[in-house]
Amino acid sequence: MKQEARNSMVTRVRCWQYGWIAAFSLLCGSLPIHAQSRNPLAAERERMVADHIAAEGVKNERVLQSMRTVPRHLFVRSDLRKLAYSDMALDLGHKQTISPPFIVAYMTEVIDPQPTDVVLEIGTGSGYQAAVLSSLVKEVYSIEIVEPLGKRAAQTLQSLDYKNVFTKVGDGYLGWPEHAPFDKIIVTCSPENIPAPLIEQLKDGGKMIIPLGERYQQVFHLLEKKDGKLEQTRLLPTLFVPMTGKSEELRAVLPDPKKPGIVNGSFEESTVVEGQADGWHYQRRGTLRTSGAADGEKYLSFENNDSGRTAHALQASAIDGSFIGELAFSCRVQSSDIHQGATSSDLPGCVIHFFDGKRLPIGTAVIGPWLADQDWTRVNRTIPVPPTAREMIVQIGLNGALGTLGVDGLAIQGVPRAK
Numbered sequence: 332m333k334q335e336a337r338n339s340m341v342t343r344v345r346c347w348q349y350g351w352i353a354a355f356s357l358l359c360g361s362l363p364i365h366a367q368s369r370n371p372l373a374a375e376r377e378r379m380v381a382d383h384i385a386a387e388g389v390k391n392e393r394v395l396q397s398m399r400t401v402p403r404h405l406f407v408r409s410d411l412r413k414l415a416y417s418d419m420a421l422d423l424g425h426k427q428t429i430s431p432p433f434i435v436a437y438m439t440e441v442i443d444p445q446p447t448d449v450v451l452e453i454g455t456g457s458g459y460q461a462a463v464l465s466s467l468v469k470e471v472y473s474i475e476i477v478e479p480l481g482k483r484a485a486q487t488l489q490s491l492d493y494k495n496v497f498t499k500v501g502d503g504y505l506g507w508p509e510h511a512p513f514d515k516i517i518v519t520c521s522p523e524n525i526p527a528p529l530i531e532q533l534k535d536g537g538k539m540i541i542p543l544g545e546r547y548q549q550v551f552h553l554l555e556k557k558d559g560k561l562e563q564t565r566l567l568p569t570l571f572v573p574m575t576g577k578s579e580e581l582r583a584v585l586p587d588p589k590k591p592g593i594v595n596g597s598f599e600e601s602t603v604v605e606g607q608a609d610g611w612h613y614q615r616r617g618t619l620r621t622s623g624a625a626d627g628e629k630y631l632s633f634e635n636n637d638s639g640r641t642a643h644a645l646q647a648s649a650i651d652g653s654f655i656g657e658l659a660f661s662c663r664v665q666s667s668d669i670h671q672g673a674t675s676s677d678l679p680g681c682v683i684h685f686f687d688g689k690r691l692p693i694g695t696a697v698i699g700p701w702l703a704d705q706d707w708t709r710v711n712r713t714i715p716v717p718p719t720a721r722e723m724i725v726q727i728g729l730n731g732a733l734g735t736l737g738v739d740g741l742a743i744q745g746v747p748r749a750k
Contacts, residue, residue: 372404375416379403383418384436387615391440397463398436406457406487418641425477426690429457430519434569436463441553441566442515442538444468449510451532453503454519458484461496464517471496472510474503506532513537521549521571523584525561535559542569545584547647548594548610550603565603568612570647588651589745591658591723596741597624598631608644616642617728625663625707626740633729633736639673642736643728648743650685652720656748658683660698660712662727662741667704669734677731678702681741685720693717701736718748 376399384398404415407429411421420428438460444450444467452461455475461484464471473496475481481500488496499507503518504526511532518529518541525541533539539554551566594610598619601607607614608631617633624630635642662681671677680699687693696714725743729736 372402372416373399376400376403379416379418379432380436383431383433387433389433389436389440391443393444393467394436394440394463397439397466398432400466401459401462402491403432403459405491406459406462406484422691423457423480425480427456427477427480428690429459430571435460437567438517438519438540438551439463439467441540441551442517444515448514450515450517451507451510451513451529452517452519453506453529455481455484455498456519458488458493458496458498460517460519461488461498462491462493465493465496468515469495470510472507472513473498474501474507476500476502504528508532515539516541518542519571521546521569525552525554530554530556530561540566542571546586547649549612568603568607568610568614570612570645586649588649588721589654591648591650591655591743591745593646593648593725593741593743596662596743597627597739598629599627601629611644611646614644615728616640617644620737624739625665625737630663630737630739631727633679633738635729635731635733638733639677639731641728641731643726643730645724645726647722647724650716650720650723650745652685652716652718652748654748655716655720655745657746658696658714658716659744659746660710660714660742662710663707663739664701664710665705665707665737666701667735669702669704669729669732669736671702672729672731672733674731679729679732679734679736680727682726682730683714684724684726685717686722686724687717687719688721690722693719700732707737707739713746716745716748 380395380398404412407415407421418431418433420431423429448468449470450464450468452473455473461471461473478500485498506528512534513532514534514537516529516533516539521542533556535556537556541552542549543552544550549569551569553564553566555562595608598608600609601619603609606618616635617631619629620632621629633642678700680701683696685694694717698712727738
């Protein structure tokens, strides 16, 4: 692949922080000068809502209005504020991130916030989710286990005058019994099972949204308490950073970083969301096809007619770069009518992002771009692994390009590092 094409793809994804991805752009750049001079940050929020939230299915107008109003840039680190209104997670320090705007809006909409609600949030983080809830409900109680984050979030919320948001530092899985019962509960970290105190503190008739599952394989669950019993509905696949504390250490199922790999790489399993593949999160403009697969009965097809629009799927895995020296990558691809998107970085392919033990990005490998019209073609690559890599995220798709891309039989196998 030409070096300039590789560089452009890397540029598109260099803004990664753990869990999510978005194109890096200064969103004001394409706005009229008079709009920027009036209120450039409000204009950025409008674009964030239009492009990354409403366009992806969030419809609750009260939620959308709150997302337009809350100054997200004040909840992120000062050196990352230029990225505040992109749809991406941003590093908060202490191995934690602020969730992408879409996820915040999605979780908020799912619990159907009402003006009389008292809401409990587990995992304050930056305080952004609590701020979004503030104008939608009566009171918000938010708990953060990482003390420096909890104190910083409390200061930010107080300085911005969110008077109906109350925070404390502690173990969120114990809830906040003196303010229970709660009409709604939002859990922004991913336990293996539902913490019993949260079930007890949820009001009858109340709702809880919580990501459940293994460390790198999670699914949002909506829990509704009716006559003392929980009714569960599985929603979207998702990925939250590993938790802090004993609950994370005592997981029954732990990943094996010496055996990195791909789950459901042939896209045969689809039990969570109709038309979407299990095990893959943040799926955008990807649909399972049941005719003409290269491997098995199904394949994942990405289609995009809007230049620059995201069309991809992501999956994470543990990896120990001190033990794994290379990745043997293979997949089958077919493509038609492919055109580069709005920028030179809008190209179809696969990108593997590596992160160190602090979840900071340390390297990127690019397979592609796949620009030519082609029937099913096998792609094989050997990818070097940084010695300090401890986690990786695989991104597959059009990545802002136009056209149709089919992917099937995606596999990754670790090769031990030569001694």
